[in-house]
Amino acid sequence: xxxxxxxxxxxxxxxxxxxxxxxxxxxxxxxxxxxxxxxxxxxxxxxxxxxxxxxxxxxxxxxxxxxxxxxxxxxxxxxxxxxxxxxxxxxxxxxxxxxxxxxxxxxxxxxxxxxxxxxxxxxxxxxxxxxxxxxxxxxxxxxxxxxxxxxxxxxxxxxxxxxxxxxxxxxxxxxxxxxxxxxxxxxxxxxxxxxxxxxxxxxxxxxxxxxxxxxxxxxxxx
Amino acid sequence: xxxxxxxxxxxxxxxxxxxxxxxxxxxxxxxxxxxxxxxxxxxxxxxxxxxxxxxxxxxxxxxxxxxxxxxxxxxxx
Numbered sequence: 353x354x355x356x357x358x359x360x361x362x363x364x365x366x367x368x369x370x371x372x373x374x375x376x377x378x379x380x381x382x383x384x385x386x387x388x389x390x391x392x393x394x395x396x397x398x399x400x401x402x403x404x405x406x407x408x409x410x411x412x413x414x415x416x417x418x419x420x421x422x423x424x425x426x427x428x429x430x431x432x433x434x435x436x437x438x439x440x441x442x443x444x445x446x447x448x449x450x451x452x453x454x455x456x457x458x459x460x461x462x463x464x465x466x467x468x469x470x471x472x473x474x475x476x477x478x479x480x481x482x483x484x485x486x487x488x489x490x491x492x493x494x495x496x497x498x499x500x501x502x503x504x505x506x507x508x509x510x511x512x513x514x515x516x517x518x519x520x521x522x523x524x525x526x527x528x529x530x531x532x533x534x535x536x537x538x539x540x541x542x543x544x545x546x547x548x549x550x551x552x553x554x555x556x557x558x559x560x561x562x563x564x565x566x567x568x569x570x571x572x573x574x
Numbered sequence: 575x576x577x578x579x580x581x582x583x584x585x586x587x588x589x590x591x592x593x594x595x596x597x598x599x600x601x602x603x604x605x606x607x608x609x610x611x612x613x614x615x616x617x618x619x620x621x622x623x624x625x626x627x628x629x630x631x632x633x634x635x636x637x638x639x640x641x642x643x644x645x646x647x648x649x650x651x
Contacts, residue, residue: 514627517601535598538624546628 374449381440395436398450399429402457403464410462412469424468428461435460466528502563503554510557515550522547598623607636615640 380391403425407413413421436453443452507516521527522543533540558564595616602612605627615621621643629639 512631513605514624514631517604517627518624533624535594536601536623536627537619538622542622542624546624 371445374445377449378440378443381437392433392437395453396429396433398453399432399436399457399460400425402454403428403432403461406458406461407465410465413465416465416468420468421465424464425461428464429457431464432456432460463530467531467534470527470531499558499563502558502561506554506557506561510553511550515546515553518543518546519550519554601627602636605630605636607640611637611640620644 377391377395380387381395382388383391407421407425407428413424416424432453433456435456443449446452507519511519518532521532522529529540529543533543536543555564559566599612599616601623602615603609607615615623615626621640626639626643629642630636634642
């Protein structure tokens with residue numbers, strides 16, 4: 353493990369102290385018996401703080417109720433603590449250990465809140481929204497409406513049925529990709545691939561219909 | 575992980591919302607699965623639905639796609 357310090361100034365008292373604290377975390381978490389158990393308890397407490405912090409700032413969780421949110425905090429802290437332990441050997445010391453570990457708590461809490469918030473929601477395949485008329489000038493609104501209509505038509509015409517379902521779920525309904533992946537018992541990368549392919553099809557179709565400009569690089573070639 | 579969230583591969587237990595299963599079933603029926611087959615697939619997490627529906631997208635008949643992606647022991651039943 354390394355801690356980068358400024359060469360000209362040398363390590364400050366503060367950085368030495370942070371390095372020592374980080375070393376202590378790593379040593380204790382890699383120890384055995386009571387020392388390790390105590391370190392894991394402290395790590396779990398840190399993950400609880402991180403999860404509470406994240407849950408409190410996410411608007412998606414506001415309708416879930418305090419009991420469910422507390423359940424989510426504990427569940428996320430459990431998962432985050434296990435993730436930190438599994439990745440302990442990848443910690444490179446580029447930040448304080450607690451800063452590095454805190455992010456695991458944040459990430460797991462965010463995923464759990466999104467999952468919970470979307471758990472009982474359904475996807476309405478017909479709901480492709482119109483552009484917001486109150487924020488656009490009339491000419492811009494007409495153009496935006498035309499483009500929205502073209503996008504809607506190409507979603508129906510150019511995409512395969514499953515591409516269409518995935519696009520509507522992720523881009524129109526705004527279902528988080530990890531939630532959709534869980535519902536379909538698949539993984540995020542597979543959905544990203546489908547989304548990428550679908551976007552390419554839409555871009556080609558909208559460009560051919562004159563709704564999008566030909567990219568400069570393709571212009572130069574043709 | 576909360577008790578009512580299952581890992582892929584485990585059957586969905588009673589704690590899972592029927593709406594969740596209905597949501598999966600709707601995608602399957604829309605893709606051309608027979609209702610009985612859609613019920614069976616939607617109520618378990620044995621199959622990767624995304625892979626399954628992608629196969630159907632490429633022209634594979636739904637029943638065959640389900641057999642292709644089923645576990646070997648199930649496919650041999």
